[in-house]
């Protein structure tokens with residue numbers, strides 16, 4: 149079975165440190181035989197959640213923008229990898245907007261009690277790749293908390309984190325020892341075939 153890995157670049161700086169990590173990771177996934185789908189979130193037309201609660205009635209978001217194109221990928225990918233730098237102790241606004249727009253998935257699951265993913269499908273895996281200018285590793289805490297919440301809603305098992313502290317100028321990630329090898333290894337892991345989950349009825 150060919151695994152599908154969804155890669156989401158969350159920095160407005162194209163070709164920057166986190167997108168480089170993402171490209172290394174996706175190269176690892178491709179080398180393992182996966183089909184890779186990549187989007188640069190800041191190049192899409194994305195708006196924030198309107199908190200209108202319309203999704204509480206049918207699990208769908210009424211905001212008509214590029215999230216409508218992303219939703220099926222978020223629901224069906226075998227693995228998801230989000231790459232986003234640290235901006236003011238958290239993730240930048242655009243990837244956070246994407247996370248907030250997953251509120252319709254939350255409503256589907258917890259208000260309407262419907263399944264987000266096909267029952268019995270193989271376990272979905274997720275990974276987070278990030279860079280911060282500061283060497284203080286607590287810089288990642290805010291984003292990691294958001295990611296835990298996102299993976300839970302998406303029914304994704306966290307399967308890799310690459311947090312590169314002390315990386316600031318564009319291209320500096322290439323000088324971080326071991327970063328490329330670690331990102332590729334995460335990609336290979338995301339692309340590995342998984343057993344179909346057994347659900348006791």
Ligand SMILES: Cc1cc2nc3c(=O)[nH]c(=O)nc-3n(C[C@H](O)[C@H](O)[C@H](O)COP(=O)(O)O)c2cc1C
Nearest residue numbers: 159164165166233234235236237280281282315316
């Ligand atoms: C608006 C903005 C806010 C930032 N805030 C932080 C921060 O709070 N802590 C930190 O360590 N680095 C911060 N940075 C630095 C970035 O995390 C760092 O440059 C990172 O390597 C950028 O990754 P990218 O090339 O993928 O965009 C900030 C950068 C910008 C542009």
